[in-house]
Amino acid sequence: MLVDAHCHLDFAQFDDDRQAMFARAEEAGVVHFIVPGTTRAGWPSVLRMSERNAVSVGLGLHPCFMNEHREEDLETLESMLDEHAHLVALGECGIDARFSETLDDQWHFFDAQLRLAKSRKLPVVIHCVHADDKVSKRLKQLDLPAGGLIHAFTGSPEQAEKFIELGYKVGLGGSVTYERAQRVRRMVATLPDDGYVLETDSPDMPLCGYQGQRNEPARIAQVAAVVAELRHQSVEQVAADSTANAKRLFRLEEL
Template identity: 70%
Template sequence: MLIDAHCHLDFAEFDDDRDAMFERARAVGVGHFMVPGTTRERWPGVLALGEKRDDVSISLGLHPYFMDEHREEDVEALAQALDEHPEVKALGECGIDARFDESLADQWALFNAQLRLAKSRQLPVVIHCVHANDKVSQRLRQLDLPAGGLIHAFAGSPDQAWKFLDLGFVVGLGGAVTYERAQRLWRAVKSLPEDGFVLETDSPDMPLCGHQGQRNEPARIGQVCEMVANLRGETPEAIAAQSTATAKRVFGLS
Protein backbone atom coordinates (compact mmCIF):
# COMPACT_ATOMS: atom_id res chain seq x y z
CA MET A 1 0.00 0.00 0.00
CA LEU A 2 1.08 3.56 -0.72
CA ILE A 3 0.17 6.66 1.26
CA ASP A 4 -0.01 10.00 -0.54
CA ALA A 5 1.43 12.03 2.32
CA HIS A 6 0.33 15.42 0.96
CA CYS A 7 -2.54 16.07 -1.45
CA HIS A 8 -5.14 18.85 -1.61
CA LEU A 9 -8.13 16.70 -2.47
CA ASP A 10 -10.58 19.28 -1.14
CA PHE A 11 -9.64 21.73 -3.91
CA ALA A 12 -12.23 22.70 -6.51
CA GLU A 13 -10.17 21.04 -9.26
CA PHE A 14 -11.58 17.70 -8.04
CA ASP A 15 -15.22 18.74 -7.64
CA ASP A 16 -16.30 17.16 -10.93
CA ASP A 17 -14.66 13.74 -10.49
CA ARG A 18 -13.52 13.37 -6.86
CA ASP A 19 -14.93 9.86 -6.40
CA ALA A 20 -13.41 8.69 -9.68
CA MET A 21 -10.08 10.24 -8.67
CA PHE A 22 -10.10 8.18 -5.46
CA GLU A 23 -10.93 5.03 -7.43
CA ARG A 24 -8.04 5.62 -9.86
CA ALA A 25 -5.67 6.02 -6.94
CA ARG A 26 -6.89 2.91 -5.16
CA ALA A 27 -6.61 0.93 -8.42
CA VAL A 28 -2.83 1.51 -8.42
CA GLY A 29 -2.35 0.76 -4.73
CA VAL A 30 -2.80 4.11 -2.99
CA GLY A 31 -4.61 3.23 0.21
CA HIS A 32 -4.50 6.41 2.28
CA PHE A 33 -4.36 10.17 1.72
CA MET A 34 -3.12 13.02 3.94
CA VAL A 35 -5.10 16.18 3.12
CA PRO A 36 -3.89 19.50 4.59
CA GLY A 37 -5.99 22.58 5.21
CA THR A 38 -4.61 25.84 3.83
CA THR A 39 -7.02 28.61 4.88
CA ARG A 40 -9.66 29.01 7.55
CA GLU A 41 -12.31 29.11 4.83
CA ARG A 42 -11.21 25.70 3.55
CA TRP A 43 -11.04 23.91 6.92
CA PRO A 44 -14.72 22.83 6.91
CA GLY A 45 -14.27 21.11 3.56
CA VAL A 46 -11.14 19.34 4.73
CA LEU A 47 -12.84 18.25 7.95
CA ALA A 48 -15.86 17.00 6.00
CA LEU A 49 -13.65 14.97 3.66
CA GLY A 50 -11.88 13.36 6.61
CA GLU A 51 -15.20 12.57 8.26
CA LYS A 52 -16.66 11.08 5.08
CA ARG A 53 -13.76 8.81 4.15
CA ASP A 54 -11.87 6.34 6.32
CA ASP A 55 -8.91 6.51 3.93
CA VAL A 56 -8.41 10.27 4.44
CA SER A 57 -6.54 11.85 7.34
CA ILE A 58 -6.25 15.60 7.73
CA SER A 59 -4.25 18.51 9.05
CA LEU A 60 -5.25 22.14 9.47
CA GLY A 61 -3.13 25.24 8.98
CA LEU A 62 -2.64 28.65 7.41
CA HIS A 63 -0.59 28.52 4.20
CA PRO A 64 1.86 31.33 3.34
CA TYR A 65 0.69 31.42 -0.28
CA PHE A 66 -2.70 32.76 0.85
CA MET A 67 -1.56 35.63 3.08
CA ASP A 68 -4.23 37.94 1.64
CA GLU A 69 -6.93 35.58 2.90
CA HIS A 70 -5.66 35.21 6.46
CA ARG A 71 -6.81 37.40 9.36
CA GLU A 72 -5.22 38.04 12.74
CA GLU A 73 -7.94 36.08 14.52
CA ASP A 74 -7.33 32.98 12.38
CA VAL A 75 -4.58 31.68 14.68
CA GLU A 76 -6.99 31.69 17.61
CA ALA A 77 -9.57 29.98 15.39
CA LEU A 78 -6.97 27.35 14.50
CA ALA A 79 -6.29 26.67 18.17
CA GLN A 80 -10.01 26.24 18.76
CA ALA A 81 -10.38 23.93 15.74
CA LEU A 82 -7.55 21.72 16.97
CA ASP A 83 -9.19 21.47 20.39
CA GLU A 84 -12.57 20.63 18.88
CA HIS A 85 -11.28 18.07 16.37
CA PRO A 86 -8.91 15.55 17.96
CA GLU A 87 -8.95 13.59 14.69
CA VAL A 88 -6.62 16.21 13.17
CA LYS A 89 -3.24 14.51 12.74
CA ALA A 90 -0.98 17.55 12.27
CA LEU A 91 -0.79 21.31 12.04
CA GLY A 92 -0.35 22.57 8.52
CA GLU A 93 0.10 23.40 5.82
CA CYS A 94 2.09 26.34 7.11
CA GLY A 95 5.51 27.77 6.40
CA ILE A 96 7.56 30.27 4.42
CA ASP A 97 7.50 31.07 0.71
CA ALA A 98 10.38 33.47 0.06
CA ARG A 99 9.25 34.08 -3.51
CA PHE A 100 6.85 36.63 -2.03
CA ASP A 101 9.24 39.12 -0.46
CA GLU A 102 6.59 41.76 0.22
CA SER A 103 4.80 39.48 2.71
CA LEU A 104 7.82 37.79 4.31
CA ALA A 105 7.59 39.59 7.66
CA ASP A 106 3.92 38.66 7.98
CA GLN A 107 4.69 35.11 6.84
CA TRP A 108 7.24 34.68 9.63
CA ALA A 109 4.86 36.06 12.25
CA LEU A 110 2.13 33.66 11.15
CA PHE A 111 4.54 30.72 10.88
CA ASN A 112 5.98 31.35 14.35
CA ALA A 113 2.51 31.53 15.85
CA GLN A 114 1.59 28.19 14.29
CA LEU A 115 4.84 26.54 15.37
CA ARG A 116 4.20 27.61 18.96
CA LEU A 117 0.68 26.22 18.68
CA ALA A 118 1.99 22.90 17.36
CA LYS A 119 4.49 22.71 20.19
CA SER A 120 1.84 23.35 22.82
CA ARG A 121 -0.40 20.64 21.28
CA GLN A 122 2.53 18.26 20.61
CA LEU A 123 1.46 17.94 17.00
CA PRO A 124 3.67 17.27 13.97
CA VAL A 125 3.94 20.18 11.54
CA VAL A 126 3.47 20.12 7.75
CA ILE A 127 5.78 22.80 6.39
CA HIS A 128 5.79 24.56 3.03
CA CYS A 129 9.35 25.84 2.56
CA VAL A 130 10.38 27.59 -0.67
CA HIS A 131 13.79 29.24 -0.96
CA ALA A 132 14.00 29.24 2.85
CA ASN A 133 15.41 25.86 3.92
CA ASP A 134 18.29 27.24 5.97
CA LYS A 135 16.25 29.87 7.79
CA VAL A 136 13.40 27.48 8.49
CA SER A 137 15.70 24.77 9.84
CA GLN A 138 17.35 27.38 12.07
CA ARG A 139 13.96 28.41 13.46
CA LEU A 140 12.92 24.81 14.03
CA ARG A 141 16.14 24.17 15.92
CA GLN A 142 15.40 27.13 18.19
CA LEU A 143 11.90 25.90 19.00
CA ASP A 144 12.75 22.19 19.49
CA LEU A 145 9.35 20.86 18.43
CA PRO A 146 8.52 17.56 20.15
CA ALA A 147 6.66 15.83 17.32
CA GLY A 148 8.71 16.79 14.24
CA GLY A 149 6.76 16.69 11.01
CA LEU A 150 7.07 16.91 7.24
CA ILE A 151 9.06 19.29 5.05
CA HIS A 152 6.65 19.13 2.13
CA ALA A 153 7.88 19.20 -1.49
CA PHE A 154 11.53 19.19 -0.50
CA ALA A 155 13.86 20.38 -3.28
CA GLY A 156 17.06 21.21 -1.41
CA SER A 157 20.55 19.82 -0.99
CA PRO A 158 21.72 16.74 0.95
CA ASP A 159 23.05 19.00 3.71
CA GLN A 160 19.73 20.84 4.00
CA ALA A 161 17.83 17.55 4.08
CA TRP A 162 19.96 16.22 6.92
CA LYS A 163 19.50 19.39 8.94
CA PHE A 164 15.76 18.69 8.89
CA LEU A 165 16.25 14.99 9.64
CA ASP A 166 18.40 15.83 12.65
CA LEU A 167 15.49 17.91 14.00
CA GLY A 168 13.06 14.98 13.79
CA PHE A 169 11.48 15.93 10.46
CA VAL A 170 11.17 13.92 7.26
CA VAL A 171 11.18 15.28 3.72
CA GLY A 172 8.40 14.91 1.16
CA LEU A 173 9.36 13.70 -2.31
CA GLY A 174 7.02 14.45 -5.19
CA GLY A 175 6.89 15.60 -8.77
CA ALA A 176 10.12 17.61 -8.58
CA VAL A 177 12.17 14.42 -8.32
CA THR A 178 11.01 13.30 -11.80
CA TYR A 179 12.82 16.13 -13.61
CA GLU A 180 16.34 15.59 -14.93
CA ARG A 181 17.31 19.15 -14.01
CA ALA A 182 16.83 18.27 -10.31
CA GLN A 183 20.39 17.02 -9.88
CA ARG A 184 20.84 18.54 -6.43
CA LEU A 185 17.59 16.96 -5.25
CA TRP A 186 18.65 13.63 -6.74
CA ARG A 187 21.82 13.74 -4.63
CA ALA A 188 19.70 14.44 -1.56
CA VAL A 189 17.37 11.53 -2.32
CA LYS A 190 20.33 9.17 -2.61
CA SER A 191 21.66 10.33 0.77
CA LEU A 192 18.47 9.86 2.79
CA PRO A 193 18.02 7.04 5.32
CA GLU A 194 15.12 4.70 4.64
CA ASP A 195 13.03 6.37 7.36
CA GLY A 196 13.81 9.92 6.24
CA PHE A 197 11.26 10.50 3.46
CA VAL A 198 7.64 10.10 2.42
CA LEU A 199 6.11 10.12 -1.05
CA GLU A 200 3.53 12.74 -2.00
CA THR A 201 1.87 14.33 -5.02
CA ASP A 202 0.70 17.77 -3.80
CA SER A 203 -2.31 17.18 -6.07
CA PRO A 204 -3.60 19.04 -7.98
CA ASP A 205 -0.23 20.84 -8.13
CA MET A 206 3.42 19.76 -8.60
CA PRO A 207 2.95 17.94 -11.95
CA LEU A 208 5.38 15.19 -12.89
CA CYS A 209 7.74 15.38 -15.83
CA GLY A 210 5.75 14.58 -18.94
CA HIS A 211 2.55 15.89 -17.38
CA GLN A 212 3.33 19.62 -17.28
CA GLY A 213 0.23 21.77 -17.48
CA GLN A 214 -2.02 18.92 -16.36
CA ARG A 215 -3.86 18.46 -13.09
CA ASN A 216 -1.89 16.18 -10.81
CA GLU A 217 -3.63 13.43 -8.83
CA PRO A 218 -2.67 10.70 -6.33
CA ALA A 219 -2.75 7.91 -8.93
CA ARG A 220 0.57 9.27 -10.22
CA ILE A 221 2.43 8.67 -6.97
CA GLY A 222 3.56 5.32 -8.36
CA GLN A 223 5.72 7.17 -10.89
CA VAL A 224 7.32 9.15 -8.06
CA CYS A 225 7.95 5.88 -6.25
CA GLU A 226 9.62 4.36 -9.30
CA MET A 227 11.89 7.39 -9.75
CA VAL A 228 12.97 7.35 -6.12
CA ALA A 229 13.61 3.62 -6.38
CA ASN A 230 15.78 4.13 -9.47
CA LEU A 231 17.79 6.85 -7.78
CA ARG A 232 18.37 4.77 -4.66
CA GLY A 233 18.99 1.46 -6.41
CA GLU A 234 16.07 -0.22 -4.67
CA THR A 235 12.81 -1.79 -5.77
CA PRO A 236 9.60 0.26 -5.94
CA GLU A 237 8.08 -2.19 -3.47
CA ALA A 238 10.81 -1.44 -0.94
CA ILE A 239 10.44 2.32 -1.39
CA ALA A 240 6.65 2.09 -1.04
CA ALA A 241 7.00 0.10 2.18
CA GLN A 242 9.55 2.53 3.61
CA SER A 243 7.47 5.60 2.75
CA THR A 244 4.28 4.08 4.10
CA ALA A 245 5.89 3.10 7.39
CA THR A 246 7.37 6.58 7.79
CA ALA A 247 4.09 8.35 7.01
CA LYS A 248 2.31 6.17 9.58
CA ARG A 249 4.94 7.03 12.17
CA VAL A 250 5.00 10.77 11.51
CA PHE A 251 1.22 11.22 11.47
CA GLY A 252 0.24 8.53 13.93
CA LEU A 253 -1.76 6.55 11.37
CA SER A 254 -2.99 3.06 12.20
Protein backbone atom coordinates in the same frame (compact mmCIF):
# COMPACT_ATOMS: atom_id res chain seq x y z
CA MET B 1 0.81 -0.04 -0.38
CA LEU B 2 1.40 3.71 -0.69
CA VAL B 3 0.49 6.82 1.29
CA ASP B 4 0.13 10.20 -0.40
CA ALA B 5 1.50 12.30 2.45
CA HIS B 6 0.41 15.65 1.02
CA CYS B 7 -2.47 16.28 -1.37
CA HIS B 8 -5.17 18.95 -1.57
CA LEU B 9 -8.09 16.75 -2.49
CA ASP B 10 -10.57 19.30 -1.17
CA PHE B 11 -9.67 21.75 -3.96
CA ALA B 12 -12.27 22.60 -6.57
CA GLN B 13 -10.22 20.96 -9.34
CA PHE B 14 -11.56 17.61 -8.07
CA ASP B 15 -15.20 18.58 -7.73
CA ASP B 16 -16.27 16.99 -11.02
CA ASP B 17 -14.61 13.58 -10.57
CA ARG B 18 -13.49 13.20 -6.95
CA GLN B 19 -14.88 9.69 -6.58
CA ALA B 20 -13.21 8.54 -9.80
CA MET B 21 -9.96 10.13 -8.65
CA PHE B 22 -10.07 8.08 -5.44
CA ALA B 23 -10.82 4.94 -7.43
CA ARG B 24 -7.78 5.50 -9.68
CA ALA B 25 -5.59 6.07 -6.64
CA GLU B 26 -6.79 2.93 -4.91
CA GLU B 27 -6.18 0.93 -8.09
CA ALA B 28 -2.60 2.27 -8.08
CA GLY B 29 -2.10 1.03 -4.51
CA VAL B 30 -2.66 4.26 -2.58
CA VAL B 31 -4.28 3.33 0.73
CA HIS B 32 -4.21 6.63 2.60
CA PHE B 33 -4.17 10.37 1.90
CA ILE B 34 -3.05 13.30 4.07
CA VAL B 35 -4.97 16.50 3.23
CA PRO B 36 -3.68 19.74 4.81
CA GLY B 37 -5.65 22.97 5.17
CA THR B 38 -4.49 26.26 3.68
CA THR B 39 -7.01 28.98 4.64
CA ARG B 40 -9.70 29.45 7.25
CA ALA B 41 -12.34 29.57 4.51
CA GLY B 42 -11.18 26.19 3.25
CA TRP B 43 -11.10 24.37 6.59
CA PRO B 44 -14.73 23.12 6.43
CA SER B 45 -14.09 21.35 3.11
CA VAL B 46 -10.89 19.81 4.51
CA LEU B 47 -12.79 18.51 7.53
CA ARG B 48 -15.42 16.99 5.25
CA MET B 49 -12.66 15.07 3.49
CA SER B 50 -11.86 13.34 6.79
CA GLU B 51 -15.25 11.64 6.72
CA ARG B 52 -13.64 9.16 4.33
CA ASN B 53 -11.75 6.45 6.26
CA ALA B 54 -8.75 6.64 3.96
CA VAL B 55 -8.23 10.38 4.52
CA SER B 56 -6.52 12.13 7.43
CA VAL B 57 -6.39 15.90 7.66
CA GLY B 58 -4.64 18.88 9.20
CA LEU B 59 -5.53 22.55 9.45
CA GLY B 60 -3.25 25.52 8.90
CA LEU B 61 -2.64 28.92 7.31
CA HIS B 62 -0.53 28.72 4.16
CA PRO B 63 2.10 31.44 3.48
CA CYS B 64 1.01 31.86 -0.15
CA PHE B 65 -2.43 33.12 0.91
CA MET B 66 -1.44 35.92 3.25
CA ASN B 67 -4.03 38.26 1.72
CA GLU B 68 -6.74 35.91 3.03
CA HIS B 69 -5.42 35.50 6.57
CA ARG B 70 -6.49 37.63 9.53
CA GLU B 71 -5.04 37.78 13.03
CA GLU B 72 -8.20 36.27 14.48
CA ASP B 73 -7.70 33.21 12.26
CA LEU B 74 -4.95 32.12 14.66
CA GLU B 75 -7.43 32.13 17.54
CA THR B 76 -9.91 30.18 15.45
CA LEU B 77 -7.20 27.69 14.52
CA GLU B 78 -6.41 27.15 18.19
CA SER B 79 -10.07 26.46 18.90
CA MET B 80 -10.34 24.10 15.93
CA LEU B 81 -7.33 22.10 17.09
CA ASP B 82 -9.04 21.59 20.44
CA GLU B 83 -12.42 20.82 18.91
CA HIS B 84 -11.27 18.26 16.33
CA ALA B 85 -9.23 15.63 18.11
CA HIS B 86 -8.84 13.54 14.94
CA LEU B 87 -6.49 16.05 13.27
CA VAL B 88 -3.14 14.44 12.50
CA ALA B 89 -1.14 17.63 11.87
CA LEU B 90 -1.04 21.39 11.93
CA GLY B 91 -0.52 22.73 8.47
CA GLU B 92 0.06 23.66 5.81
CA CYS B 93 2.12 26.53 7.19
CA GLY B 94 5.56 27.92 6.50
CA ILE B 95 7.66 30.43 4.59
CA ASP B 96 7.77 31.24 0.89
CA ALA B 97 10.56 33.76 0.29
CA ARG B 98 9.41 34.39 -3.29
CA PHE B 99 6.79 36.70 -1.75
CA SER B 100 9.18 39.15 -0.11
CA GLU B 101 6.50 41.79 0.48
CA THR B 102 4.71 39.51 2.98
CA LEU B 103 7.73 37.90 4.64
CA ASP B 104 7.30 39.64 8.01
CA ASP B 105 3.68 38.54 8.19
CA GLN B 106 4.61 35.05 7.03
CA TRP B 107 7.04 34.68 9.91
CA HIS B 108 4.48 36.00 12.39
CA PHE B 109 1.87 33.44 11.31
CA PHE B 110 4.44 30.65 11.02
CA ASP B 111 5.83 31.21 14.52
CA ALA B 112 2.34 31.33 15.99
CA GLN B 113 1.40 28.05 14.32
CA LEU B 114 4.62 26.34 15.37
CA ARG B 115 3.87 27.26 18.98
CA LEU B 116 0.36 25.85 18.66
CA ALA B 117 1.77 22.61 17.27
CA LYS B 118 4.32 22.40 20.05
CA SER B 119 1.76 22.93 22.80
CA ARG B 120 -0.45 20.18 21.34
CA LYS B 121 2.38 17.82 20.35
CA LEU B 122 1.21 17.79 16.73
CA PRO B 123 3.50 17.32 13.72
CA VAL B 124 3.64 20.32 11.38
CA VAL B 125 3.32 20.28 7.59
CA ILE B 126 5.72 22.93 6.35
CA HIS B 127 5.83 24.77 3.02
CA CYS B 128 9.40 26.05 2.67
CA VAL B 129 10.63 27.81 -0.48
CA HIS B 130 14.04 29.51 -0.63
CA ALA B 131 14.17 29.47 3.18
CA ASP B 132 15.50 26.04 4.20
CA ASP B 133 18.33 27.30 6.38
CA LYS B 134 16.25 29.92 8.19
CA VAL B 135 13.39 27.51 8.76
CA SER B 136 15.64 24.73 10.06
CA LYS B 137 17.25 27.21 12.45
CA ARG B 138 13.83 28.23 13.76
CA LEU B 139 12.71 24.63 14.15
CA LYS B 140 15.85 23.87 16.13
CA GLN B 141 15.15 26.81 18.43
CA LEU B 142 11.55 25.77 19.09
CA ASP B 143 12.27 22.01 19.42
CA LEU B 144 8.83 20.68 18.47
CA PRO B 145 8.25 17.26 20.05
CA ALA B 146 6.37 15.66 17.13
CA GLY B 147 8.52 16.87 14.22
CA GLY B 148 6.77 17.17 10.90
CA LEU B 149 7.01 17.15 7.13
CA ILE B 150 9.10 19.48 4.99
CA HIS B 151 6.77 19.38 2.02
CA ALA B 152 8.06 19.30 -1.57
CA PHE B 153 11.67 19.38 -0.46
CA THR B 154 14.18 20.39 -3.13
CA GLY B 155 17.18 21.39 -1.01
CA SER B 156 20.65 19.96 -0.73
CA PRO B 157 21.67 16.71 1.00
CA GLU B 158 23.16 18.80 3.80
CA GLN B 159 19.91 20.72 4.31
CA ALA B 160 17.93 17.48 4.27
CA GLU B 161 20.24 16.04 6.90
CA LYS B 162 19.61 19.03 9.18
CA PHE B 163 15.86 18.62 8.97
CA ILE B 164 16.03 14.87 9.52
CA GLU B 165 18.28 15.29 12.55
CA LEU B 166 15.62 17.59 14.01
CA GLY B 167 12.97 14.87 13.63
CA TYR B 168 11.41 15.89 10.30
CA LYS B 169 10.72 13.92 7.14
CA VAL B 170 11.29 15.43 3.70
CA GLY B 171 8.54 15.10 1.10
CA LEU B 172 9.43 13.75 -2.34
CA GLY B 173 7.10 14.41 -5.23
CA GLY B 174 6.91 15.40 -8.87
CA SER B 175 10.20 17.31 -8.94
CA VAL B 176 12.23 14.09 -8.61
CA THR B 177 10.85 12.87 -11.96
CA TYR B 178 12.59 15.59 -13.98
CA GLU B 179 16.03 14.59 -15.27
CA ARG B 180 17.13 18.22 -15.24
CA ALA B 181 16.61 18.35 -11.44
CA GLN B 182 20.03 16.85 -10.84
CA ARG B 183 20.59 18.34 -7.36
CA VAL B 184 17.24 17.05 -6.16
CA ARG B 185 17.89 13.60 -7.61
CA ARG B 186 21.30 13.42 -5.96
CA MET B 187 19.72 14.41 -2.66
CA VAL B 188 17.13 11.62 -2.96
CA ALA B 189 19.92 9.06 -3.26
CA THR B 190 21.52 10.22 0.01
CA LEU B 191 18.46 10.09 2.28
CA PRO B 192 18.24 7.51 5.05
CA ASP B 193 15.43 4.99 4.66
CA ASP B 194 13.51 6.61 7.52
CA GLY B 195 13.98 10.20 6.32
CA TYR B 196 11.36 10.70 3.62
CA VAL B 197 7.74 10.28 2.58
CA LEU B 198 6.12 10.33 -0.85
CA GLU B 199 3.58 12.95 -1.88
CA THR B 200 1.90 14.44 -4.95
CA ASP B 201 0.70 17.88 -3.80
CA SER B 202 -2.30 17.23 -6.05
CA PRO B 203 -3.61 19.06 -7.98
CA ASP B 204 -0.21 20.80 -8.20
CA MET B 205 3.41 19.67 -8.70
CA PRO B 206 2.87 17.66 -11.94
CA LEU B 207 5.25 14.88 -12.86
CA CYS B 208 7.49 14.95 -15.92
CA GLY B 209 5.35 14.15 -18.92
CA TYR B 210 2.24 15.64 -17.33
CA GLN B 211 3.18 19.32 -17.43
CA GLY B 212 0.13 21.56 -17.55
CA GLN B 213 -2.16 18.80 -16.34
CA ARG B 214 -3.91 18.39 -13.02
CA ASN B 215 -1.91 16.12 -10.74
CA GLU B 216 -3.62 13.36 -8.77
CA PRO B 217 -2.64 10.77 -6.13
CA ALA B 218 -2.58 7.77 -8.49
CA ARG B 219 0.65 9.16 -9.93
CA ILE B 220 2.48 8.66 -6.65
CA ALA B 221 3.22 5.15 -7.92
CA GLN B 222 5.35 6.76 -10.64
CA VAL B 223 7.11 8.92 -8.04
CA ALA B 224 7.88 5.74 -6.07
CA ALA B 225 9.34 4.11 -9.18
CA VAL B 226 11.68 7.05 -9.84
CA VAL B 227 12.74 7.25 -6.18
CA ALA B 228 13.49 3.51 -6.24
CA GLU B 229 15.64 3.92 -9.33
CA LEU B 230 17.56 6.84 -7.83
CA ARG B 231 18.13 4.97 -4.56
CA HIS B 232 18.99 1.64 -6.24
CA GLN B 233 16.21 -0.05 -4.31
CA SER B 234 13.11 -1.96 -5.27
CA VAL B 235 9.80 -0.18 -5.63
CA GLU B 236 8.50 -2.48 -2.90
CA GLN B 237 11.21 -1.27 -0.53
CA VAL B 238 10.50 2.40 -1.25
CA ALA B 239 6.77 1.85 -0.81
CA ALA B 240 7.29 0.03 2.48
CA ASP B 241 9.72 2.61 3.87
CA SER B 242 7.74 5.68 2.83
CA THR B 243 4.49 4.19 4.14
CA ALA B 244 6.08 3.27 7.46
CA ASN B 245 7.52 6.77 7.75
CA ALA B 246 4.14 8.40 7.06
CA LYS B 247 2.48 6.05 9.52
CA ARG B 248 4.91 7.02 12.29
CA LEU B 249 4.84 10.74 11.51
CA PHE B 250 1.06 11.10 11.38
CA ARG B 251 0.28 8.28 13.85
CA LEU B 252 -1.76 6.32 11.36
CA GLU B 253 -2.34 3.33 13.57
CA GLU B 254 -4.94 1.77 11.27
CA LEU B 255 -2.44 1.10 8.45
